Amino acid sequence: MRNIVRYVAAAGLCTALAVPTAAQQPQPPQQQQDAERITVPFSDPARPGSLKVNVLQGSIVVKGTNRRDVSIQGGPGTDLSRRRAADPPAGLRRLTHPAGFRVEEDANEMTLSGASFSRNLDLQIEVPTKTNLHLSSMNGGVISVEDVEGELEISNLNGAIVLKNVGGSVVAHSMNGSVTAVVTRVTPQAPLSFTSMNGTVDVTLPTGIKANLKLRSDQGDVFTDFDFQEIQGARPQVRKGNRFTIDVNRSVHGAVNGGGPDVELRSFNGTVILRKAK
Amino acid sequence: MQCETVHAQLPDFLSHALTDAESEEIRLHLAGCRTCRNEADGFAETWRKLGSIASPDPDSARMRTRLTAIIDGFEHAIASAPAPGIRGRLAASFTRHSHHHLMRAASACALVAIGIAIGHYMVPLSGGSEKTRPTETSAEIVAMRGELRDLREMITLSLMQQQSASNRLKGVSWSGQIDRPSSEVVAALLDTLMHDPNVNVRLATIDALERFASQDVVRRGTIQAVDRQVSPLVQIALIDFMVKVNERESIGTLRRLSQDPKVNAAVRARAAWGLQQLG
Numbered sequence: 001m002r003n004i005v006r007y008v009a010a011a012g013l014c015t016a017l018a019v020p021t022a023a024q025q026p027q028p029p030q031q032q033q034d035a036e037r038i039t040v041p042f043s044d045p046a047r048p049g050s051l052k053v054n055v056l057q058g059s060i061v062v063k064g065t066n067r068r069d070v071s072i073q074g075g076p077g078t079d080l081s082r083r084r085a086a087d088p089p090a091g092l093r094r095l096t097h098p099a100g101f102r103v104e105e106d107a108n109e110m111t112l113s114g115a116s117f118s119r120n121l122d123l124q125i126e127v128p129t130k131t132n133l134h135l136s137s138m139n140g141g142v143i144s145v146e147d148v149e150g151e152l153e154i155s156n157l158n159g160a161i162v163l164k165n166v167g168g169s170v171v172a173h174s175m176n177g178s179v180t181a182v183v184t185r186v187t188p189q190a191p192l193s194f195t196s197m198n199g200t201v202d203v204t205l206p207t208g209i210k211a212n213l214k215l216r217s218d219q220g221d222v223f224t225d226f227d228f229q230e231i232q233g234a235r236p237q238v239r240k241g242n243r244f245t246i247d248v249n250r251s252v253h254g255a256v257n258g259g260g261p262d263v264e265l266r267s268f269n270g271t272v273i274l275r276k277a278k
Numbered sequence: 279m280q281c282e283t284v285h286a287q288l289p290d291f292l293s294h295a296l297t298d299a300e301s302e303e304i305r306l307h308l309a310g311c312r313t314c315r316n317e318a319d320g321f322a323e324t325w326r327k328l329g330s331i332a333s334p335d336p337d338s339a340r341m342r343t344r345l346t347a348i349i350d351g352f353e354h355a356i357a358s359a360p361a362p363g364i365r366g367r368l369a370a371s372f373t374r375h376s377h378h379h380l381m382r383a384a385s386a387c388a389l390v391a392i393g394i395a396i397g398h399y400m401v402p403l404s405g406g407s408e409k410t411r412p413t414e415t416s417a418e419i420v421a422m423r424g425e426l427r428d429l430r431e432m433i434t435l436s437l438m439q440q441q442s443a444s445n446r447l448k449g450v451s452w453s454g455q456i457d458r459p460s461s462e463v464v465a466a467l468l469d470t471l472m473h474d475p476n477v478n479v480r481l482a483t484i485d486a487l488e489r490f491a492s493q494d495v496v497r498r499g500t501i502q503a504v505d506r507q508v509s510p511l512v513q514i515a516l517i518d519f520m521v522k523v524n525e526r527e528s529i530g531t532l533r534r535l536s537q538d539p540k541v542n543a544a545v546r547a548r549a550a551w552g553l554q555q556l557g
Contacts, residue, residue, distance in 0.1 A: 193478035
């Protein structure tokens with residue numbers, strides 16, 4: 001069954017029309033005034049749904065809660081260094097739309113995208129605890145996920161990635177920001193991967209995790225408190241005629257708790273830290 | 279009666295589908311109209327020839343054999359699979375994300391292969407023969423290993439096609455557990471390196487390709503991939519790969535990268551370092 005629900009949020013305009021007397025009252029903060037909040041259901045709430053979010057400018061904050069639908073609040077952003085809407089001239093009210101977004105739902109897959117290329121959009125989203133997330137942002141904001149379990153695929157170009165109390169499988173990459181993750185439950189046999197070009201990669205994993213670790217920092221150092229057995233023969237040897245090269249590069253391969261799926265932590269310019277959960 | 283009406287009714291007339299009165303009218307018209315008579319004769323001739331073409335008899339023997347083979351395959355797969363849990367889960371994990379019927383067909387093949395593999399294994403045990411013939415057993419083990427490898431390869435290939443990055447990553451790391459994988463696996467890895475939307479998956483692919491560094495197609499593929507990458511992290515990993523496998527053909531590409539002002543500064547520096555190592 002094909003069931004597409006399409007919402008184009010226009011709550012900002014309604015707010016502006018509904019409270020014409022707001023000019024006389026003390027102004028609430030810009031963020032609250034322009035925020036748009038909508039709730040979108042999954043077509044089959046009994047199954048974990050997927051949420052895909054793609055914004056060009058702005059931050060994404062996702063929190064898992066004990067609910068069955070998805071609540072989305074989007075505002076034009078708190079980052080005042082960027083284009084901020086000018087205050088309306090005395091006695092006039094604004095009719096133009098603040099940063100809008102669009103949500104589509106099809107067969108338990110929800111897609112949220114910013115409607116404007118140039119405006120900053122900050123999203124605060126609440127999802128059911130078991131949800132698969134696919135989040136990406138280009139400029140300006142942090143992507144933060146808390147208390148969600150599922151397949152998490154997160155990429156950020158110029159901002160940090162912060163994951164707190166997440167579970168399942170994680171694939172995260174930030175180009176210029178740091179990647180910080182506290183993973184409390186891991187799907188057995190699921191690979192994990194956390195990478196950054198210029199930021200620190202700091203990951204906390206469950207003490208009992210069975211994994212083959214691939215840790216690497218090209219310009220920085222690698223730290224861990226895991227009991228780590230380095231795998232012999234992981235350093236490749238290249239033999240050419242009589243020439244014999246052993247490549248001692250910056251990557252460290254090793255197994256914890258007897259080994260398991262691959263867990264990769266990698267940064268080019270930053271430090272790599274792997275911590276045991278306390 | 280008009281010629282057009284007759285024309286329209288000719289086929290029915292020839293197949294005797296008209297009432298007697300209508301047939302009589304047409305016969306009268308044909309007697310008086312030369313054009314229509316010629317037309318009717320032509321039609322009649324074609325009609326007669328059509329009737330003389332022999333209809334092909336179904337080759338029932340061959341059809342039956344094929345049908346039996348299909349049914350046998352089914353029964354075999356059902357009877358000799360002692361772990362429906364695993365089968366179910368495998369099938370579920372394949373069908374959940376896939377939109378391709380092809381993939382479903384692949385998983386069906388995988389199940390049949392499991393069935394056959396288990397069948398091979400079970401027969402000597404249930405046959406009750408006390409004497410074990412070591413040569414036969416080892417041949418069977420070799421065959422089983424081969425089938426297991428094919429199965430692993432198939433799972434690897436289909437994992438690399440999945441929507442979820444985590445599953446594709448799993449596929450890439452599974453490829454490392456296949457001994458002597460086919461060229462199909464290598465091609466799939468190269469394709470992932472070129473086109474996968476996720477940086478982490480592409481990075482893992484470079485590590486997985488290291489085993490096949492001696493193959494020309496891999497060396498060429500990685501050189502091509504450097505130019506198409508947008509992620510500097512992946513570009514740097516590819517430069518490291520080329521230095522590691524001592525790929526002298528990449529010198530031109532590295533020189534270009536090291537001089538292109540549009541390329542990320544860290545990548546430029548790495549390319550210059552690579553040139554030094556190879557030069």
